[in-house]
Amino acid sequence: MLNTKHSESADSDSKRASAGSGGSHVSDGAAAGHRSYSTSTDRPHSGTGRSGGHRPARSHDGMRSGRGGGYRSHEATRGTAHRAAAHHVSIDPGHAHKKAPQNENATRLVPLGGLEEIGRNMSFVEHKDEIVIIDMGIQFPEEETPGIDFIIPNVDYLAPKKANIRGLVLTHAHFDHVGAIPYLIGRIGNPTVYTTKLTKALIEKRQEEFVNAPKLNIVVVDNGDKVKLGKHIELEFFGVDHTVPDTIGVVVKTPEANIVHFADFRLDYDEEGNAAKLDDFERIGKLGIHTFMIDSTNAEKEGHSVSERLVEENLEKLFVEADGRIILTTFSTMLTRIAEIIKICEKIGRKVFVSGRSMKDAIQISHTLGYMKFKKDSVLPIEEIGKYDDDKILVLTTGAQGQSNAGLMKIVTGEHKYVQIKPGDTMIFSSSVIPGNERSVQHLKDHLTRQGAIVFNSEMIDIHSSGHAPKADLQTVVKLIKPKFLMPVHGYYFMRSANGKNAVEIGLPKENVRLMDNGQVAELTKETFTIISETVPATYVMVDGLGVGDVGEVVIRDRRILAQEGMVVVITTIDRKTGRVLKNPDIISRGFIYLKESQELLNEVRKKVRLIIGKIPPGQLDGDYLKNLMRDQIGQYLYNKTFRRPMILPVIIEI
Numbered sequence: 001m002l003n004t005k006h007s008e009s010a011d012s013d014s015k016r017a018s019a020g021s022g023g024s025h026v027s028d029g030a031a032a033g034h035r036s037y038s039t040s041t042d043r044p045h046s047g048t049g050r051s052g053g054h055r056p057a058r059s060h061d062g063m064r065s066g067r068g069g070g071y072r073s074h075e076a077t078r079g080t081a082h083r084a085a086a087h088h089v090s091i092d093p094g095h096a097h098k099k100a101p102q103n104e105n106a107t108r109l110v111p112l113g114g115l116e117e118i119g120r121n122m123s124f125v126e127h128k129d130e131i132v133i134i135d136m137g138i139q140f141p142e143e144e145t146p147g148i149d150f151i152i153p154n155v156d157y158l159a160p161k162k163a164n165i166r167g168l169v170l171t172h173a174h175f176d177h178v179g180a181i182p183y184l185i186g187r188i189g190n191p192t193v194y195t196t197k198l199t200k201a202l203i204e205k206r207q208e209e210f211v212n213a214p215k216l217n218i219v220v221v222d223n224g225d226k227v228k229l230g231k232h233i234e235l236e237f238f239g240v241d242h243t244v245p246d247t248i249g250v251v252v253k254t255p256e257a258n259i260v261h262f263a264d265f266r267l268d269y270d271e272e273g274n275a276a277k278l279d280d281f282e283r284i285g286k287l288g289i290h291t292f293m294i295d296s297t298n299a300e301k302e303g304h305s306v307s308e309r310l311v312e313e314n315l316e317k318l319f320v321e322a323d324g325r326i327i328l329t330t331f332s333t334m335l336t337r338i339a340e341i342i343k344i345c346e347k348i349g350r351k352v353f354v355s356g357r358s359m360k361d362a363i364q365i366s367h368t369l370g371y372m373k374f375k376k377d378s379v380l381p382i383e384e385i386g387k388y389d390d391d392k393i394l395v396l397t398t399g400a401q402g403q404s405n406a407g408l409m410k411i412v413t414g415e416h417k418y419v420q421i422k423p424g425d426t427m428i429f430s431s432s433v434i435p436g437n438e439r440s441v442q443h444l445k446d447h448l449t450r451q452g453a454i455v456f457n458s459e460m461i462d463i464h465s466s467g468h469a470p471k472a473d474l475q476t477v478v479k480l481i482k483p484k485f486l487m488p489v490h491g492y493y494f495m496r497s498a499n500g501k502n503a504v505e506i507g508l509p510k511e512n513v514r515l516m517d518n519g520q521v522a523e524l525t526k527e528t529f530t531i532i533s534e535t536v537p538a539t540y541v542m543v544d545g546l547g548v549g550d551v552g553e554v555v556i557r558d559r560r561i562l563a564q565e566g567m568v569v570v571i572t573t574i575d576r577k578t579g580r581v582l583k584n585p586d587i588i589s590r591g592f593i594y595l596k597e598s599q600e601l602l603n604e605v606r607k608k609v610r611l612i613i614g615k616i617p618p619g620q621l622d623g624d625y626l627k628n629l630m631r632d633q634i635g636q637y638l639y640n641k642t643f644r645r646p647m648i649l650p651v652i653i654e655i
C-alpha cells in the first residue's frame, strides 16, 4: 500500500492540482494547494537537517484529522499553546541551583511576560488558593515572527485555576499592559478588574470591538484605596505619573509579603524642579515592602526625566515656526501629550484634526471624563480640513512606529482620503521608537523627506519625554520604597540588570536583586525570595488575523524558512502496483534559485528522486516514509550544491 492516512489529503490535493493543466502552470496550483497542508499537518522541512530537535509530535496530525475543518477552533488553540509550552524550559542557570521544596505557606510570584521583551506585560501573585493578576498586555511583532499581528501572554497555568483568580489589576491603559484582555479574559473566567476611571472607559470601548469577548466587570479604584480580595490577599493603590493619566501602582499584601508593582512610571517635575507624588511613595515605603517590581525601560539612561514643561515649550516653539501644515504623530494612548498639543494649538490658533479611530475614541473619552479640557471647536473631524488654511492646521495621527495599517502610513503612501504630504509640511514624531521598529520608522522618515516634508523627532529636540524613569529617578523611588528585594521588570535582561545595579549603587545588597525570566516561579516568605526550579508555561501565543494561538513555533519557523530560503516542490508520479516512477518528476521552486537557468541541477534532482524510489523494494512503499526520505536526501543534496536549505515539499501521485 502506498497511501497512509496522513498522505491521503496530500495526494488528493496534488491530483487536483495536476489534473487541471500541465507544465509550469501546475506549479502554482500545487504549491498553493499544499501550502495549507504543509503548515498544518506535514512537516516539510523537518528532514533537511536544520530543525532536528524540533521535530513535532505526531499527535498534532491526529488532532487535525480528527477535528476536520475546525482546525482554527479554541481546542486547537489550546493544543498548539500546550505543545509550544512543552519546548519551553528557561531556568536561569544562575538560579538553577536554588532548588527548594514547594513551600505551601509561601507566596508565589510569577512573571508571565515583559521580562525578556518590551511589552506583553503580565504577572501574578498566588497565595494558597488565591490569585491576583497584574496587567495583561500585548507585544508588537518582531522580525523573527513574520506575518504576526502581535504576541500575547500564555495563560495555560492560570486557565485551569480560574476559580482561584480573585482579580485582575490594570495599571494603565497602554496596550502593552491591557491589549490582550479581549483575547484572554474569557479563558481565565472573566475575573473582576480593578483599575482607574480612565483605564476602565478605554478598555470598555475596545472590548466592544470584540463581539465574542465577555462584558468586563470593573471596580474603579484610586490613590489610597484598599481592597480585600479574599482571606489572604489585599490590595492598596497609589497614583504614579506616566504618559497616560490615571496610571496606578499597587501593593499586593499577603501574609508573607508586601509586593509593590509600580506600573510604568516617571517622575513629573514642576517649574521649581520638585517631583510630584513623592509623599505617596513614602507612605507605601512605610508599609514595609518585601519586593519591589520596578520598571526597567530606561534604567540605562542617566539623569532625571525630561520635564513635560520643557517638552511643551519646545513643541510650542516648533509649532510657531512652522509655516505650513503640521502633522504630528504619537501613540493614541499618549493622552497627557495629546492634551498639551491641543492646549498649544488653542493658544496659537491652529485647529486639531484627528486621523485614526483609536485616537479619536481616546480623545473623546478623556474629554468626556474631564481628563482633557478643550473648547468644542478646537478639535475637528478630518473631513473639514479643506475649509482651513495650511497654517491653521495640525493633523494628529497614529502610526509613529511605522505600522503599516495606521494613519501616518496612509498619509505617506497617498492612500489617505483627506491628507497627503506636500512640500512645506512640518512632520513631528513626538514619541520614542519601540525597540525593534527602528527600520520601519526610518523608512517612513525617508518617504516623508522625499515628499518635501520637514521632519522633526525627539533625537533632534526635546519634544518627547519618555514615560519611563531614568536612573536618577529610579534611585529616588527605590530610596523611598526601601524594599528588601528588588525585582526589575519591563525590559530585556540587560535593562533589568542595569536597574539592579542602579539600586546596588545606593545601598541595596547585591544579593537582593532578583532577575527572573518569564515563567519562573519565586517563593516568597517573610525573609526570603527564592526562585524555585518549577516553571509555568510562558511561551509566545501569537495572534494572526482572527486566530489566537493557532500559529505556533512550527508555523513561524516555516515562514522564516520560506522567507529566507524559498521552497522546492517535487512532484513524483508512481505506479501503484509496481512502485516505479512513471514519468519524469516535476520540480517547481519559489524563492530558491531560478531553475530555468539551472537545468543541470534540475536533472540531477530528478535522477536523485528516481534513485531514492528505486532503492525501495516494490510493495514496501509507504507515503510518509518516502516523503521523509525525499525531504532528507533532496534537502541535503541541494544544500551540498547551493548551501541553501529551501523547504522541500514532496508530492507523490499514485496512478
Ligand SMILES: [Zn+2]
Pocket (backbone or CB within 6 Å): 172, 174, 242, 264, 467
Ligand atoms: Zn505605559
